Amino acid sequence: MSLPNPAELISQMAVRLTAHLEQRAISEPRYIGIRTGGVWVAQALLAELGSDAPLGTLDVSFYRDDFSQNGLHPQVRPSELPFEIEGQHLILIDDVLMSGRTIRAALNELFDYGRPASVTLVCLLDLDAAELPIRPNVVGATLSLAAHERVKLSGPAPLQLELQDLAL
Template sequence: MSWDEQQLQTHLDSMAAAIDERLAGKPAVLVGIESGGAWIAEALNQKLGTALPLGTLNPAFYRDDFDTRGLKATVTPSKLPFDIDGQHIVLVDDVLMTGRTIRAAMNELFDFGRPASITLVVLFDIGHRELPIRADICGETLALPPHQRVELRGPAPLVAEIRDTMA
Protein backbone atom coordinates (compact mmCIF):
# COMPACT_ATOMS: atom_id res chain seq x y z
CA MET A 1 0.00 0.00 0.00
CA SER A 2 1.24 3.49 -0.74
CA TRP A 3 0.09 7.10 -0.58
CA ASP A 4 0.91 9.63 -3.26
CA GLU A 5 1.36 13.34 -2.64
CA GLN A 6 -2.29 14.15 -3.33
CA GLN A 7 -3.53 11.56 -0.82
CA LEU A 8 -1.10 12.87 1.80
CA GLN A 9 -2.17 16.46 1.07
CA THR A 10 -5.75 15.45 1.87
CA HIS A 11 -4.58 14.14 5.26
CA LEU A 12 -2.55 17.31 5.84
CA ASP A 13 -5.58 19.51 5.03
CA SER A 14 -7.71 17.76 7.65
CA MET A 15 -4.87 17.76 10.19
CA ALA A 16 -4.27 21.50 9.69
CA ALA A 17 -7.99 22.19 10.18
CA ALA A 18 -7.93 20.14 13.41
CA ILE A 19 -4.87 22.07 14.65
CA ASP A 20 -6.54 25.42 13.90
CA GLU A 21 -9.66 24.28 15.77
CA ARG A 22 -7.70 22.94 18.74
CA LEU A 23 -5.54 26.06 19.10
CA ALA A 24 -8.49 28.44 18.66
CA GLY A 25 -6.26 31.53 18.56
CA LYS A 26 -3.83 30.43 21.33
CA PRO A 27 -0.27 31.47 20.65
CA ALA A 28 1.63 28.31 19.74
CA VAL A 29 4.77 26.99 18.09
CA LEU A 30 5.22 24.07 15.72
CA VAL A 31 8.04 21.56 16.36
CA GLY A 32 8.78 18.79 13.86
CA ILE A 33 10.77 15.71 14.82
CA GLU A 34 13.65 15.08 12.37
CA SER A 35 13.31 14.13 9.63
CA GLY A 36 9.83 13.04 8.55
CA GLY A 37 8.10 14.99 11.31
CA ALA A 38 9.97 18.13 10.26
CA TRP A 39 8.75 17.67 6.67
CA ILE A 40 5.17 17.20 7.90
CA ALA A 41 5.42 20.24 10.22
CA GLU A 42 6.62 22.43 7.37
CA ALA A 43 3.81 21.23 5.09
CA LEU A 44 1.22 21.73 7.86
CA ASN A 45 2.51 25.23 8.59
CA GLN A 46 1.70 26.24 5.01
CA LYS A 47 -1.88 25.02 5.47
CA LEU A 48 -2.66 26.57 8.87
CA GLY A 49 -4.87 29.63 9.07
CA THR A 50 -1.92 31.51 10.55
CA ALA A 51 1.63 30.22 10.16
CA LEU A 52 3.37 29.41 13.45
CA PRO A 53 6.99 29.77 14.50
CA LEU A 54 8.65 26.55 13.34
CA GLY A 55 11.43 24.53 14.92
CA THR A 56 12.95 21.07 14.57
CA LEU A 57 13.90 18.54 17.20
CA ASN A 58 16.31 15.64 16.90
CA PRO A 59 15.89 13.51 20.04
CA ALA A 60 18.48 10.90 19.00
CA PHE A 61 20.54 11.32 22.19
CA TYR A 62 17.40 11.12 24.35
CA ARG A 63 16.29 7.71 23.09
CA ASP A 64 16.43 4.81 25.52
CA ASP A 65 17.05 2.28 22.75
CA PHE A 66 19.88 3.72 20.65
CA ASP A 67 22.21 1.04 22.02
CA THR A 68 20.09 -1.56 20.18
CA ARG A 69 19.03 0.62 17.21
CA GLY A 70 22.33 2.36 16.76
CA LEU A 71 22.97 6.05 16.20
CA LYS A 72 23.10 7.57 12.74
CA ALA A 73 26.54 8.67 11.61
CA THR A 74 25.36 12.28 11.44
CA VAL A 75 22.91 13.66 13.94
CA THR A 76 21.59 17.10 13.09
CA PRO A 77 21.16 19.44 16.05
CA SER A 78 17.73 20.54 17.25
CA LYS A 79 16.74 24.04 16.17
CA LEU A 80 14.22 25.79 18.43
CA PRO A 81 14.45 29.50 17.57
CA PHE A 82 11.96 30.46 20.30
CA ASP A 83 11.46 30.13 24.03
CA ILE A 84 9.70 26.93 25.16
CA ASP A 85 8.56 28.23 28.58
CA GLY A 86 4.82 28.75 28.67
CA GLN A 87 4.35 27.90 24.98
CA HIS A 88 1.62 25.71 23.52
CA ILE A 89 3.71 23.24 21.51
CA VAL A 90 2.38 21.36 18.50
CA LEU A 91 4.77 18.40 18.29
CA VAL A 92 4.72 16.72 14.87
CA ASP A 93 6.01 13.33 13.75
CA ASP A 94 5.41 11.22 10.66
CA VAL A 95 4.71 7.83 12.25
CA LEU A 96 3.70 6.94 15.81
CA MET A 97 4.66 3.39 16.55
CA THR A 98 6.10 2.38 19.94
CA GLY A 99 5.99 5.84 21.50
CA ARG A 100 9.72 5.87 22.26
CA THR A 101 10.58 8.68 19.82
CA ILE A 102 7.82 10.85 21.27
CA ARG A 103 8.98 10.16 24.83
CA ALA A 104 12.52 11.11 23.84
CA ALA A 105 11.29 14.27 22.10
CA MET A 106 9.30 15.37 25.15
CA ASN A 107 12.33 14.75 27.39
CA GLU A 108 14.40 17.00 25.14
CA LEU A 109 11.69 19.67 25.03
CA PHE A 110 11.63 19.81 28.82
CA ASP A 111 15.40 20.39 28.81
CA PHE A 112 14.66 23.58 26.85
CA GLY A 113 11.91 24.76 29.22
CA ARG A 114 8.44 24.09 30.60
CA PRO A 115 5.74 24.27 27.91
CA ALA A 116 2.14 25.21 28.75
CA SER A 117 0.93 22.20 26.75
CA ILE A 118 2.00 19.71 24.09
CA THR A 119 -0.34 18.59 21.33
CA LEU A 120 0.91 15.51 19.48
CA VAL A 121 0.19 15.42 15.74
CA VAL A 122 1.15 12.44 13.58
CA LEU A 123 0.53 11.55 9.96
CA PHE A 124 0.24 7.79 10.65
CA ASP A 125 -0.45 5.83 13.84
CA ILE A 126 0.44 2.17 13.42
CA GLY A 127 -0.24 1.25 17.04
CA HIS A 128 2.67 -0.94 18.15
CA ARG A 129 2.77 0.85 21.49
CA GLU A 130 5.35 0.08 24.13
CA LEU A 131 4.62 3.30 26.05
CA PRO A 132 1.25 4.91 26.92
CA ILE A 133 1.46 7.71 24.34
CA ARG A 134 -1.35 8.70 21.97
CA ALA A 135 -1.75 11.24 19.19
CA ASP A 136 -4.15 14.15 19.68
CA ILE A 137 -4.46 14.61 15.91
CA CYS A 138 -3.78 11.82 13.42
CA GLY A 139 -3.98 11.68 9.63
CA GLU A 140 -4.59 7.94 9.41
CA THR A 141 -4.63 4.99 11.80
CA LEU A 142 -3.32 1.70 10.44
CA ALA A 143 -3.33 -1.82 11.86
CA LEU A 144 -0.03 -3.21 10.62
CA PRO A 145 1.63 -6.45 11.68
CA PRO A 146 4.85 -5.95 13.69
CA HIS A 147 7.08 -6.69 10.67
CA GLN A 148 5.67 -3.80 8.63
CA ARG A 149 6.48 -0.08 8.83
CA VAL A 150 5.36 3.07 7.07
CA GLU A 151 8.23 4.85 5.33
CA LEU A 152 7.86 8.52 4.40
CA ARG A 153 9.97 10.09 1.66
CA GLY A 154 10.24 13.79 1.08
CA PRO A 155 10.31 16.62 1.67
CA ALA A 156 8.86 17.29 -1.78
CA PRO A 157 7.03 15.46 -3.03
CA LEU A 158 5.84 13.70 0.11
CA VAL A 159 5.06 10.03 -0.51
CA ALA A 160 4.60 7.13 1.87
CA GLU A 161 4.53 3.38 1.54
CA ILE A 162 4.35 0.30 3.70
CA ARG A 163 7.63 -1.60 3.90
CA ASP A 164 8.17 -5.14 5.09
CA THR A 165 11.11 -5.31 7.51
CA MET A 166 11.46 -9.10 7.17
CA ALA A 167 12.45 -8.93 3.50
Protein backbone atom coordinates in the same frame (compact mmCIF):
# COMPACT_ATOMS: atom_id res chain seq x y z
CA MET B 1 -2.91 -2.49 1.69
CA SER B 2 -3.41 0.90 0.04
CA LEU B 3 -1.82 3.80 1.88
CA PRO B 4 -3.52 7.20 2.21
CA ASN B 5 -2.45 10.26 0.23
CA PRO B 6 -0.35 12.47 2.56
CA ALA B 7 -1.59 15.70 0.93
CA GLU B 8 -5.20 14.77 1.75
CA LEU B 9 -4.23 13.84 5.31
CA ILE B 10 -2.42 17.18 5.80
CA SER B 11 -5.49 19.08 4.70
CA GLN B 12 -7.72 17.15 7.17
CA MET B 13 -5.14 17.59 9.93
CA ALA B 14 -5.10 21.36 9.39
CA VAL B 15 -8.86 21.46 9.98
CA ARG B 16 -8.61 19.25 13.08
CA LEU B 17 -5.68 21.21 14.51
CA THR B 18 -7.46 24.52 13.99
CA ALA B 19 -10.49 23.18 15.88
CA HIS B 20 -8.25 21.79 18.64
CA LEU B 21 -6.49 25.16 19.11
CA GLU B 22 -9.80 27.06 19.10
CA GLN B 23 -11.31 24.70 21.66
CA ARG B 24 -8.34 25.28 23.97
CA ALA B 25 -8.10 29.02 23.23
CA ILE B 26 -4.46 28.67 22.14
CA SER B 27 -3.68 31.77 20.11
CA GLU B 28 0.09 31.58 19.67
CA PRO B 29 1.15 27.95 19.29
CA ARG B 30 4.83 27.09 18.89
CA TYR B 31 5.41 24.49 16.18
CA ILE B 32 8.15 21.84 16.50
CA GLY B 33 8.88 19.05 13.97
CA ILE B 34 10.89 15.91 14.78
CA ARG B 35 13.60 15.13 12.23
CA THR B 36 13.35 13.86 9.65
CA GLY B 37 9.80 13.05 8.62
CA GLY B 38 8.15 15.19 11.29
CA VAL B 39 9.82 18.34 9.95
CA TRP B 40 8.45 17.64 6.46
CA VAL B 41 4.94 17.10 7.87
CA ALA B 42 5.24 20.29 9.96
CA GLN B 43 6.31 22.32 6.92
CA ALA B 44 3.39 20.97 4.88
CA LEU B 45 0.96 21.63 7.75
CA LEU B 46 2.13 25.23 8.21
CA ALA B 47 1.79 25.81 4.46
CA GLU B 48 -1.75 24.36 4.57
CA LEU B 49 -2.60 26.62 7.52
CA GLY B 50 -1.18 29.62 5.64
CA SER B 51 1.07 30.26 8.65
CA ASP B 52 4.53 31.82 8.61
CA ALA B 53 5.13 30.86 12.25
CA PRO B 54 8.73 29.84 12.99
CA LEU B 55 9.33 26.09 13.02
CA GLY B 56 11.51 24.50 15.66
CA THR B 57 13.26 21.24 14.82
CA LEU B 58 14.19 18.45 17.21
CA ASP B 59 16.73 15.70 16.73
CA VAL B 60 16.01 13.25 19.53
CA SER B 61 18.96 10.91 18.80
CA PHE B 62 20.70 11.63 22.11
CA TYR B 63 17.48 11.09 24.06
CA ARG B 64 16.49 7.74 22.54
CA ASP B 65 16.28 4.81 24.96
CA ASP B 66 18.15 2.66 22.39
CA PHE B 67 20.98 5.22 22.02
CA SER B 68 23.52 3.09 23.93
CA GLN B 69 22.68 0.06 21.74
CA ASN B 70 22.53 1.75 18.35
CA GLY B 71 25.02 4.60 18.77
CA LEU B 72 24.77 7.86 16.88
CA HIS B 73 23.48 8.18 13.33
CA PRO B 74 26.11 10.04 11.26
CA GLN B 75 23.52 12.62 10.13
CA VAL B 76 22.57 13.79 13.62
CA ARG B 77 22.29 17.58 13.91
CA PRO B 78 21.57 19.78 16.92
CA SER B 79 17.97 20.67 17.68
CA GLU B 80 17.00 24.23 16.74
CA LEU B 81 14.31 25.96 18.79
CA PRO B 82 13.96 29.62 17.73
CA PHE B 83 11.62 30.46 20.66
CA GLU B 84 11.24 29.92 24.40
CA ILE B 85 9.79 26.62 25.62
CA GLU B 86 8.94 27.86 29.11
CA GLY B 87 5.24 28.64 29.44
CA GLN B 88 4.49 28.09 25.72
CA HIS B 89 1.80 25.97 24.05
CA LEU B 90 3.81 23.53 21.92
CA ILE B 91 2.59 21.66 18.83
CA LEU B 92 4.86 18.63 18.50
CA ILE B 93 4.71 17.09 15.02
CA ASP B 94 5.90 13.73 13.72
CA ASP B 95 5.16 11.58 10.69
CA VAL B 96 4.59 8.17 12.30
CA LEU B 97 3.65 7.09 15.83
CA MET B 98 4.44 3.46 16.51
CA SER B 99 5.96 2.49 19.86
CA GLY B 100 5.80 6.07 21.20
CA ARG B 101 9.50 5.99 22.13
CA THR B 102 10.42 8.83 19.74
CA ILE B 103 7.77 11.05 21.34
CA ARG B 104 8.95 10.07 24.83
CA ALA B 105 12.46 11.11 23.82
CA ALA B 106 11.17 14.38 22.30
CA LEU B 107 9.28 15.27 25.50
CA ASN B 108 12.37 14.57 27.59
CA GLU B 109 14.45 16.87 25.40
CA LEU B 110 11.81 19.64 25.38
CA PHE B 111 11.49 19.58 29.16
CA ASP B 112 15.25 20.08 29.41
CA TYR B 113 14.68 23.49 27.74
CA GLY B 114 11.84 24.57 30.01
CA ARG B 115 8.36 23.80 31.27
CA PRO B 116 5.77 24.27 28.50
CA ALA B 117 2.18 25.28 29.28
CA SER B 118 0.95 22.36 27.11
CA VAL B 119 2.09 19.94 24.42
CA THR B 120 -0.27 18.94 21.60
CA LEU B 121 0.86 15.87 19.64
CA VAL B 122 0.18 15.84 15.89
CA CYS B 123 1.02 12.75 13.78
CA LEU B 124 0.40 11.97 10.12
CA LEU B 125 -0.07 8.26 10.90
CA ASP B 126 -0.81 6.39 14.11
CA LEU B 127 0.12 2.72 13.76
CA ASP B 128 -1.93 1.94 16.86
CA ALA B 129 0.93 0.00 18.41
CA ALA B 130 1.84 2.26 21.31
CA GLU B 131 4.05 0.61 23.89
CA LEU B 132 3.78 3.72 26.03
CA PRO B 133 0.71 5.72 27.12
CA ILE B 134 1.16 8.25 24.30
CA ARG B 135 -1.61 9.13 21.81
CA PRO B 136 -1.85 11.93 19.24
CA ASN B 137 -4.30 14.79 19.82
CA VAL B 138 -4.53 15.29 16.05
CA VAL B 139 -3.94 12.44 13.59
CA GLY B 140 -4.18 12.09 9.81
CA ALA B 141 -5.03 8.37 9.78
CA THR B 142 -4.76 5.28 11.95
CA LEU B 143 -3.37 2.15 10.28
CA SER B 144 -3.04 -1.44 11.44
CA LEU B 145 0.04 -3.04 9.92
CA ALA B 146 1.13 -6.66 10.04
CA ALA B 147 4.08 -7.29 12.38
CA HIS B 148 6.50 -7.48 9.42
CA GLU B 149 5.28 -4.26 7.76
CA ARG B 150 6.49 -0.66 8.14
CA VAL B 151 5.60 2.61 6.44
CA LYS B 152 8.20 5.07 5.25
CA LEU B 153 7.56 8.73 4.45
CA SER B 154 9.67 10.40 1.79
CA GLY B 155 9.78 14.15 1.25
CA PRO B 156 9.89 17.05 1.65
CA ALA B 157 7.84 17.59 -1.52
CA PRO B 158 5.91 15.73 -2.58
CA LEU B 159 5.23 13.78 0.60
CA GLN B 160 4.85 10.10 -0.28
CA LEU B 161 4.15 7.01 1.80
CA GLU B 162 5.60 3.62 0.98
CA LEU B 163 4.86 0.25 2.55
CA GLN B 164 7.96 -1.75 3.45
CA ASP B 165 8.06 -5.46 4.18
CA LEU B 166 10.74 -6.41 6.74
CA ALA B 167 10.37 -10.06 5.69
CA LEU B 168 11.68 -9.38 2.16
